[in-house]
Amino acid sequence: MRLLRCGADGVLVEVSSGREVEAVRRAVRDVAGVVEVVPAARTVLVVGGGAGVRAVLADLDPSDVDEAPAREVVLPVVYDGPDLDLVAATAGITADEVVRLHVEARYRVAFCGFAPGFAYLTGLPDVLHQARLETPRTKVPRGAVGIAGEYTAAYPRATPGGWRLIGRTDAPLFDPDGRAPALLTPGDHVRFEVV
Amino acid sequence: MSRTLTVLATGPQALVQDRGRPGHAHLGVPPSGALDPVSLGLANRLVGNDGDAAGIEVLIGGLAVRASASCTAAVTGPYAPVRRNGRDVDSPVHLAPGDELAIGRAEHGLRVYLAVSGGVDVRPVLGSRAADLLSGLGPGPLAVGDVLPLGAARGVPVGADVLVPVRIPPELVVPVLLGPRHEWFDNPAAQLDKGNWAVSEKSNRVGLRLEGTSLVRTESTRYSELPSEGLVTGAVQVPADGRPVVFLADHPTTGGYPVIGVVAPQVLHQLGQARPGTRVRFRPQG
Numbered sequence: 001m002r003l004l005r006c007g008a009d010g011v012l013v014e015v016s017s018g019r020e021v022e023a024v025r026r027a028v029r030d031v032a033g034v035v036e037v038v039p040a041a042r043t044v045l046v047v048g049g050g051a052g053v054r055a056v057l058a059d060l061d062p063s064d065v066d067e068a069p070a071r072e073v074v075l076p077v078v079y080d081g082p083d084l085d086l087v088a089a090t091a092g093i094t095a096d097e098v099v100r101l102h103v104e105a106r107y108r109v110a111f112c113g114f115a116p117g118f119a120y121l122t123g124l125p126d127v128l129h130q131a132r133l134e135t136p137r138t139k140v141p142r143g144a145v146g147i148a149g150e151y152t153a154a155y156p157r158a159t160p161g162g163w164r165l166i167g168r169t170d171a172p173l174f175d176p177d178g179r180a181p182a183l184l185t186p187g188d189h190v191r192f193e194v195v
Numbered sequence: 196m197s198r199t200l201t202v203l204a205t206g207p208q209a210l211v212q213d214r215g216r217p218g219h220a221h222l223g224v225p226p227s228g229a230l231d232p233v234s235l236g237l238a239n240r241l242v243g244n245d246g247d248a249a250g251i252e253v254l255i256g257g258l259a260v261r262a263s264a265s266c267t268a269a270v271t272g273p274y275a276p277v278r279r280n281g282r283d284v285d286s287p288v289h290l291a292p293g294d295e296l297a298i299g300r301a302e303h304g305l306r307v308y309l310a311v312s313g314g315v316d317v318r319p320v321l322g323s324r325a326a327d328l329l330s331g332l333g334p335g336p337l338a339v340g341d342v343l344p345l346g347a348a349r350g351v352p353v354g355a356d357v358l359v360p361v362r363i364p365p366e367l368v369v370p371v372l373l374g375p376r377h378e379w380f381d382n383p384a385a386q387l388d389k390g391n392w393a394v395s396e397k398s399n400r401v402g403l404r405l406e407g408t409s410l411v412r413t414e415s416t417r418y419s420e421l422p423s424e425g426l427v428t429g430a431v432q433v434p435a436d437g438r439p440v441v442f443l444a445d446h447p448t449t450g451g452y453p454v455i456g457v458v459a460p461q462v463l464h465q466l467g468q469a470r471p472g473t474r475v476r477f478r479p480q481g
Contacts, residue, residue, distance in 0.1 A: 005373070040425055045425025
């Protein structure tokens with residue numbers, strides 16, 4: 001674990017795995033004075049909290065934290081995305097196998113970013129790890145389910161995007177007026193279900 | 196009669212802004228909020244509002260509104276002429292029902308702020324009324340004909356004899372705290388210290404794009420990819436072409452290019468006022 005200064009009141013905590021990211025996130029999120037905790041692929045940005053955060057981190061061994069119980073969210077998906085055949089061809093399997101692999105895997109929200117409620121899910125089977133599209137779409141429809149690199153995700157609203165799209169969901173991914181505005185938050189477990 | 200402002204003209208861009216919605220970055224929600232919170236705060240005090248009241252951030256000028264009810268209005272930021280019913284007035288100014296307030300073109304700076312007693316009372320989203328252009332949260336850019344609800348006036352306007360307008364010098368000297376990824380650059384402090392930049396036309400509420408010196412990475416990181424990581428407001432991110440971007444209030448919550456340093460918070464509001472062409476020099480610290 002390495003602490004990197006990030007402005008006057010921030011620290012970027014660098015760790016070596018997504019699991020350690022989750023351990024750091026849980027350790028610092030309730031420290032007094034903390035304004036933002038932003039987990040990412042291999043880092044957690046902590047803004048505010050000063051000495052309290054440093055004290056908590058000094059006592060933490062992020063590799064020695066039990067998997068805490070997490071909420072599971074199920075996303076119903078219609079697998080008819082425009083890139084389904086491309087994904088199948090790249091992986092050297094059939095479209096049906098892509099769907100089966102995507103549905104049978106168990107995912108975790110590693111972090112959010114890009115747009116409100118856009119959750120990067122880890123746990124994608126290796127065979128489905130694929131590059132982004134060579135030319136991003138100028139508009140990806142709301143609810144589109146895509147894959148890119150080691151991640152899969154669902155688009156909470158229509159935006160430009162370069163992920164390979166394999167399906168779509170009607171799940172309410174982001175509702176700013178809801179008690180919990182984002183359906184998926186860091187640490188949640190996620191499954192996809194065929195509808 | 197309900198208290199409202201009717202928008203008669205917007206200028207290039209007029210946005211409802213307050214202190215923003217920090218605390219939601221882990222959901223992918225930017226902080227947003229006024230780019231010059233010092234000027235918005237002053238305008239709010241002048242009309243007797245709480246610090247968290249929303250006002251209108253006007254790019255360059257050109258906003259005109261009609262008040263439906265008696266209220267006090269204050270215009271802050273860089274100097275821009277203020278007219279009530281077509282006549283020049285000093286700010287703060289009282290508006291009677293039916294009065295029209297027009298803000299002319301600012302001669303310096305970029306963002307003029309209008310606060311009205313009671314504050315602009317559009318529906319808050321995640322605790323803030325700020326328009327977030329990157330994520331599409333909060334009210335969209337104001338359009339002619341919009342009717343903005345005003346809250347009930349509460350405090351007493353503090354009044355002012357003379358308002359000192361914001362002035363941005365032709366060259367801004369910007370203190371920067373190195374990190375978190377300064378180690379990705381050869382002699383990062385020296386490179387920042389010697390570089391010369393100017394604010395690009397492509398700048399917006401997401402970030403100040405700078406033209407000029409290209410910052411050079413170390414040999415070992417030149418072709419490396421940085422996994423996305425959290426970004427703070429004021430982060431000086433360096434994309435592959437070496438030309439820095441300083442992230443402002445509507446910045447994305449994560450990014451994948453190295454951040455060489457973070458601008459000291461006390462000068463951020465000046466960056467929010469810097470017109471294209473303003474020269475920028477960085478002064479690395481620590």
